[in-house]
Amino acid sequence: MSTSSEHESANTQVDVWTSRRLIRWIDSHLTAKGIDAPRVCAEMLVGHVVGAERMQLYMEADRPASATELERLRALVVRAARHEPVQYLVGEAWFWSKRFVVGPATLIPRPATEHLVEEAVVAARAAAANGARPVRMLEIGTGTGCISTCVAAGLRGQRRGTEPTDPPVLPIEIQIVATDLVPAALDLARANAAAHGATDAIEFRAGSIYEPLTAPEQGTFHVLVSNPPYVRDDEWQEMNANVRDHEPRTALAGGAAGMDVLAPLIAGAHTWLVPGGRLVVEIGHRQHDDVRAAAAANAHLDGVDVKKDFEGFWRMLVATRK
Template sequence: MSGSAHTPPRRWTTKQLVDWLTKALQQRSVDSPRLVAELLVAHALGCERMQLYLQPDRPATLLERETLRQLAKRALAHEPVQYLTGQVWFYSLRFKADRRALIPRPSTETLVDAALRHATLTPGAGRGLYVDLCTGSGVVAVALLKHLPHARVVATDIDEQALALARENAQLHNVLDRLELRQGDLYEALEAPTQVRSAQAILANPPYIPDAEWEEVAATVKEHEPAQALRGGPEGLDFVAPIIEGAAQRLAPGGLLAVEIASASAATVEALAQAQPQLADVRIERDLEGLPRVLLARRVAAPAGRV
């Protein structure tokens, strides 16, 4: 092994390995190269990122270097760092992550924010039933249950493997006893074994990338994450529209609907929700980057006040 841009030298310290990998990732135009390098070196060494700076002169073993080399090859091929390390942070919680499900984004935390705000402002909502459609890895459902210790969640997904990962994440955070996982397409999964009605909230992060935008999607996403969890049809509304149209009959009076959407579709989605006679207080919430990201609405007969 030499000290080229793609191969670390024989004896390098932790700091040198991070610097080497950062440079290699920069040359391949990988996003956030320093952060990715730190995460991969920490993973290869079996430590937290902070340890890289507490022990910058620690030499890596042969096994650690070989582990890092294999991780680097995959990272340089634009494989997401979350899949390489097998973990992702969401709502200040650590979750398992792999190819069975979409990688959770910070923007999706807006769904949890909206649900917790609803639970705080609505009497009794903190002990009610919540629905998480297109749950994927289950992070929204688990985060909600961690913050609402008396609530229950029914989480659905069409993909059996995604539900298996969601189950593992629920077990990881000790909330599986309050989570029911169901396989099925959107609301179909709420019909059996028992019908779900009168939910305090319906949350959803469905596939919503329009076909016309697919070619512009980053290689790390398009080539490695499950396309069926991303692509939303010609207008990006193949899943968003039926979720909006079927929400009222599954929500309790005053119940919350929160759906993550493509920012470019915000006006269309807002108009679609406003056309539903049983939905009120329709608005679009912006995400952490300031982009219109989540449709919020409330079933009619809600108490006065904002969602």
């Protein structure tokens, strides 16, 4: 794993690259290249190549890598050092304590988006408590399918971070319609739903915003959730290179004010929600005022609020259909 500017000076150690040594070297190399979270990237790359989970890497820290593994790893490290997202390199990302297949056709799921799952699950359970059978949810711009899949899991009794002694959660019948513009994204979303046993709960459709829906579905959804493109034009160059140069621009860029999708999404939300239905939308931190104004302009929405994520950024618009 050495480069022209970095040479190992130990004797037999030169030829023996253990998991511990590989992680340490890759961490240092990616740090020098300005890569975010270099240690995590190193663990992901080594774990992917040797076929081990993170805990196993450290339990078997002195496991030597084979020549074939080193060759594969070397090629991946070169790409990671050029700011290619490590999640694309290994083909997966974790979200809501679940593993999701990812690829260049979709955004990489972010921890901040997990707030949407939690909010949607709470709204769906409230609808069920008020007699909704089944609870219906609409997701616009599903991408990897992580939000819909995790909401389905949450309503079927699965919870993140629970203890064995926690009381069981009663499952709720859920029907989800999840849409996306990109056929390759829908293929990925279907595969992820199947991997987590949620296929029967989610119907995937192709189209922009509300185009895939039919007239009889108006006023039938208890929850409407979306993580739409919302990056403003003046924010584009501020983004990290691994995002700006590799993740799909169509899933990120929202126009001059970042409202190209958000505005029609908010304006039309009431058409598809039942009275009392909940709108849950991810936004950019600088769009606090714009999304509040858009929601206030929709006379059919009430209880408008903008919430912060775990990092203290404005991240989620919520509102209720009157």
